[in-house]
Amino acid sequence: MIENIRKLSSFFWLKDKSLKYYVFKTEEQYSVFYLTQKNGKKRKITTPNLSLQLMQNKILHQILNKHQRLDFVFGFYKDTNHIENAKYHQDSKEMLNIDIKDFFESINTKQVYFVFNKIFEFDSKISTILTRLTTYRGSLPQGASTSPALSNLVFRNCDYRIKKLADKIGVKYSRYADDLTFSSEKPFNKKYLLKAVESILKDNNFQINKSKTRFLSNHLFVTGLSIIDGEIKIPRYYIRDIEQQFYYIEKFGLSNHVKNVYGQDKDVDVYLEQLYGRIVYVFQVEKTLGKQFLTKFSDLIY
DSSP states (O other), rough: OOOSSSHHHHHHOOOHHHHHHHHTGGGGGGGEEEEEEETTTTEEEEEEEEHHHHHHHHHHHHHHGSOOOOBBBBBSTTTHHHHHHHHTTTSSSSEEEEETEEEGGGGGGHHHIIIIISSSSOOOOHHHHHHHOOOBBBBOOOTTHHHHHHHHHHHHHHHHHHHHHHHHHEEEEEEHHHEEEEEEESSOOOHHHHHEEEEEHHHTTTTEGGOOOOOEESSSEEEEEETTTTTEEEOHHHHHHHHHHHHHHHHOOOOHHHHHHHOOOOHHHHHHHHHHHHHHHHHHHHHHHHHHHHHHHHHHHH
């Protein structure tokens, strides 16, 4: 129903002049900072200021969220998660994991324009403005609320082609954000599939992160979860760390443990909230173990 600039301005509760300001001064509305990842590499985060963030939220909820998800795509949707992604492959014994390199940064303004112009059928002017409001220096910004939904829509062509390929050779395919997973109960030609998927991705401006490509058999691993004998499991290192937290709380006392490990500035309540959150996550995946942890947490803390 957004047919012209006036209606688009009204959509954002702005005057035409104010909308033009945000369109032509978009890059000035962002702050850039870097997060250090576990592997030591720095990840660039680009966040919009409050005004642009509110506009992007409106685009997300009133436009982008109107599309339906594909039943084999599990990332960036409120009604599903990485646990459901792992369950999708629960009965498999062979697996190929592929990670896309620089996923958001690989999506350019032309691809985003296509989403607004062809999928949502806005005219060229409106599509151009919406593209300007949701991109930063030619690609999707990491910190914008619209980027996840736009990435799913941009990648939809790849999803269709990859799913067709997977069906042809008899393997399951799912995607969680930039993680592509292929699995089967029987052995399949993983190297052929990898090469074919790489070609599809290249056609759409994406590259494989070869350091994260994995060929797996029997003991499978997908989006942070293990699949062992058809059961979804929390990785052992995650369980061991929680058990270790309990051990030190019992040995030194809660306050002393927090102080010894995290220093004087660590708030005990924040620590407990984080530990409880991790235990609830275990409960979501492994009910019996999660109940044991919840009981122990209650006994130690209360």
